[in-house]
Amino acid sequence: MGIIKTNLLWIQAGSCSGDTMSLLCADKPSWPELVAQHNINVLWQPSLSTRSFNELLTDIDLILSDQLELNILCIEGSLALGPNNTGMFDTLDSKPKAFIVKELAQKADYVVAVGTCAAFGGIPAAPPNPTECTGMQSFQGSDDGLLPMDWRSNKGLPVINISGCPTHPNTIMQTIIALTQGYPLPLNDMQQPKAHYSTLVHQGCSRNEYHEYDIEEDKFGEAGCLFYNLGCQGPYTTATCNTELWNNRSSKTREGVPCLGCVSPDFPRNAPLFTTEKVGDIPVALPLGVSRPRYMAYKGLAKDAAPIRIIERKMKP
Numbered sequence: 001m002g003i004i005k006t007n008l009l010w011i012q013a014g015s016c017s018g019d020t021m022s023l024l025c026a027d028k029p030s031w032p033e034l035v036a037q038h039n040i041n042v043l044w045q046p047s048l049s050t051r052s053f054n055e056l057l058t059d060i061d062l063i064l065s066d067q068l069e070l071n072i073l074c075i076e077g078s079l080a081l082g083p084n085n086t087g088m089f090d091t092l093d094s095k096p097k098a099f100i101v102k103e104l105a106q107k108a109d110y111v112v113a114v115g116t117c118a119a120f121g122g123i124p125a126a127p128p129n130p131t132e133c134t135g136m137q138s139f140q141g142s143d144d145g146l147l148p149m150d151w152r153s154n155k156g157l158p159v160i161n162i163s164g165c166p167t168h169p170n171t172i173m174q175t176i177i178a179l180t181q182g183y184p185l186p187l188n189d190m191q192q193p194k195a196h197y198s199t200l201v202h203q204g205c206s207r208n209e210y211h212e213y214d215i216e217e218d219k220f221g222e223a224g225c226l227f228y229n230l231g232c233q234g235p236y237t238t239a240t241c242n243t244e245l246w247n248n249r250s251s252k253t254r255e256g257v258p259c260l261g262c263v264s265p266d267f268p269r270n271a272p273l274f275t276t277e278k279v280g281d282i283p284v285a286l287p288l289g290v291s292r293p294r295y296m297a298y299k300g301l302a303k304d305a306a307p308i309r310i311i312e313r314k315m316k317p
């Protein structure tokens, strides 16, 4: 009996190609290793495929006429429905790409939304959203995605949202491996794999001790925490950025940039990205699970208890 191959089709919609760029950085495994080790037949990947555009069009016809099996459909980028719900702002072979994607999804064993744009609409769908962009099965965390909320793939799963701007390469790779190998892939209520979306960015941050003692910065390039003044979303964003470092060495907060919450359905939030919204002296959004009265009581005490080495920023993040 021959080795069973997994047919994977990667379609790029309204996108900056960031998730594909992220994919190029993958090393656990790399893309060539993934394809070889897991018997993946890449029907098309816009930057990594060696096949021609005409072959892509032929394959789409074969899939839609049930002559070619589609195991994994990866969508990168936001789905443009405009103008006036015609989808003609983004076309493939002069046809609305969003509607081709919708038809392909009906044939797929699994559909993976790679990146926040594909999962929730992302930057192209931010107000005023002139191209009428949306995500595969969700628009900014609510319904109004390309597919209805009760839609399920051939294997019974909703769209698997591996959001991120871009998505971490290990998350892309490990999700594809789980699907090809038939490993369990439990999802959270945002349809994200729990394995990659359960740890807070804050939990692995090297500035944590500064946060603990309320040593907060109001300008970039300093050593302290970025939560209180600079809009860091780390305490309520579940992603692996500080537990699986980018390029095995870094993350936004390690480089002194606040977490922007880019995996979240409401990214980019409709507010200044580098400012913490406050009522009086207290941030509007507190770290996940923290009660407001306790936070206020703790905050005054924490700074008084801070060790000199922390106050003087002698500990590098």
Ligand code: SF4
Pocket: 201, 202, 203, 205, 206, 207, 208, 209, 211, 224, 225, 226, 227, 232, 233, 234, 235, 253, 258, 259
């Ligand atoms: S910089 Fe952000 S992620 Fe790091 S400790 Fe402060 S709030 Fe948490």
